[in-house]
Amino acid sequence: MKKMLLTGVLLALSGAGAVKVGVLLPLTGAGSVSGQAARNGYLLALDEINRSGGVLGQPLDLDFADDGSSPAKAVPEFVKLVTVDKVDFMAGGVSSATSIAISGPAKQYGTFMAWIGAAAVPVEDAFADHKYFFHYHPWSYYNFEAILDYFKYLKRSKGAKNIAIAYEDGPFGSAGINDTVALFKKAGFNVVMSEKFKTGSGNFGPLVSKAKAAKPDIFYWVGYDTDALPLATEIKQQNLDVGLIYGTPPSWPVGFEKNKLADNIAGLSLWLPSSPQAESRKFVAAYRKKFGNMTEEYFAPLAYVNLKTLAAAINRAGSTDKDKVAAELARTNTPTPFGPLTFSKSNKTQYQGFKAGNWLHFQFLGDSRVPVYPVKFAQKPMVWNK
């Protein structure tokens, strides 16, 4: 009896039986700003979940791993979480390249994945037949739908006609670039430049010279946070005469908004701390209380929503059975800082969360990100430099 009691106490103390969620994030490398923001979102959600009784009567257990923003590192980290640490569910995932890399082992082990990032269509192709893949972040064609809508508005209101595109040569920037160019053309734009660059190289001189020769109205770049300041610097130094510089990195460099070179640069975000929605205000207050500051990176609330909805689904399912949890997660209908979250089919996957309608367009104005489009959400008029 004593032995059984002791075993029970030891089990309880060791957390055995607790639901374990593995979280794979780029805590270092090119995607680290998003990864670090997401980590904070997960930690905040974990606090709230465990304060309100945990999952299946036990405190939820998170097991973080760093994919280093590198597919080569992501695969062993993912396999270790699934096979050695034996996590019940996998969450996280920011980069498309790392997500493609782990798609093989994920399907091999039938891993349940509640995934927050990876917007590139090849990721959608890779997970199209995976029945436990829940994708929260909009796919790139949803992002593009939102961008095209904004650019059409600029065409109507500012006469924007010529677009120069600069894109990083990994899957994030390159996948679907031909479709992007074709759709811009179909919408009546002239794509006057479409150039690749190496993310993190910082060498944008020739690219900006080419853009200058092409005389664009909009300079549109797809890359990572490491590219933002070198690109903005080069554009300023070469005096590129352009109506709008528009970038879509997953995150922006820390403190970028305070740099004068960031002024008037526009971008895309699922969320901004100034969002007036009740769920967003609650998130902002809780985040400030826990971390003493505020982030502008949408991966923080996205990770928060990701873990909260996964935990709620496990609780509703009453077990860690993947089919039951998938069925419950698929029924999610909850308010979030981004608006209501429900899952529906995308072009190829079964469970897609946020879509084109969730995107906001902002501009760096006066040291912060200010929503400028859709017009009904605009807090200041946008600045057009031409």
Added chain:
Amino acid sequence: MELFLQTLLNGLLQSGLYALVASGLALAVGVVGIVNFAHGEFLMIGAFLAWGASVYLGVDPLLSLPLVAVAVFAVGALTYRVSIRHVLLAPELNQMLLTFGLGILLQNLALMLLGGNTRTVTTPYQGSSLRLGDLSVGGPKLIAFGLAAVILAGLYAVLYRTTLGRQMRAVAQNRRGSQLIGIDVDRVYLIAFGVSCGLAAVAGVLVATLLFASPTVGLVFALKAFAIIVMAGLGNLTGVLWASVVLGVSEALVQTYVPGGGGWSDAVFFLLIFATLVFRSFRGAR
């Protein structure tokens, strides 16, 4: 024509930074005889020190440059004393493993202490430029180029006009012979390795001003520095200059004139290494 001239200018300006990184590496290879795979990490230390001085002390990165150079010289000298000197007579593979391990150690220390975020500095001259007709020359790049030219000229003067420089060249040519005529070889190695690291740090300060600081920022430049010293000939300091110009201008031309050239820019230095090695072996065979 304007695009062509601007492209040449872009490449030339970029080569100043490359020359600065590569000259430090050439010094380590030429004088100490060790291929320092941690060279990029000493650049990273310089970039972070400049960033720290800017953010926490409000000191302009360029003003912090002398102090950063001296600090990283000291780190380099200490690294030599603690680790490098013990493998100088060991097989080359052991030397490479040591410096490679050192690089990983420094990079991971930076990750632990500072995290993986990209850090940027703000300077009043960041977006400034000089206009030459329709051409423009970025202010920070021009400063970096000028500084690189001055530092390299200074290094050249030290090597060819001072006793220490003569000792360095003597040690580079013949270690044992130098010992026989009374040169303190260990001291020369320590200074050369320290200066090599200091030069990497100076380049790091410029990188922080032009781009950003991050634990992995050194890798890109270290790879290019390796390409340059291979092109120049291992340890050939004067050759570093033209090799840097060849690399910088080649990259710029490829980026501007080859379709999708931005994606090929990293292949340029591999191609140049390949071409150099083939050319050398061809010349050697004659």
